[in-house]
Amino acid sequence: MNETKKCPKCEEHKPLTAFYSCDRSYCKSCERTAANERMHQYNKTLRGKASQALQTSRKTIRRNSYHVKDDLTVDQIVEVFDFFDSTCAYCEQPITGKVSIDHIIPLKNGGANTQSNIVVSCISCNTKKSDKEIAERFDSTKQKEISNYSAYVRGDDVLVDVLASYIQKIIEEKKAS
Known part of the structure; x- marks a missing residue:
């Protein structure tokens, strides 16, 4: 039947x-x-573009067997994009197409795939920088801006660690009393 x-x-x-x-x-x-149409529409959104950028960076890590810290998330890429106001961190032109993340310290040189080691960039600037350090491709003003940004993001991590330590002490004091 x-x-x-x-x-x-x-x-x-x-x-x-x-x-x-x-x-x-x-x-x-x-x-x-x-499903293909939904995915196509999703990939046009910032979150979809960020997801594609994250997948690309992870493929690079796997393909080249880089042993680097890799805790980057889609939400963090969106935060970085918002931080730079939807403009390339290097040329400061609006990013209208594909979102490209560039590692401040290249993965090839042991740079981590973390929020404090990425900026958003246009394809042109990302290609121009390639796997070089910022100092090799951009002027000292741009180097300082990127360094300050990275320190700012790392500072959030430091603040979380300080707060966690403080909270842990309070918890231990409460348990002791």
């Missing part, structure tokens, strides 16, 4: 095996097409 079902999207009668399950309305083909 060849049971069939009509997909309301493509309006074709198809065998049940053409559906992920009997409970699903659309056939596999229509579901895949819809």
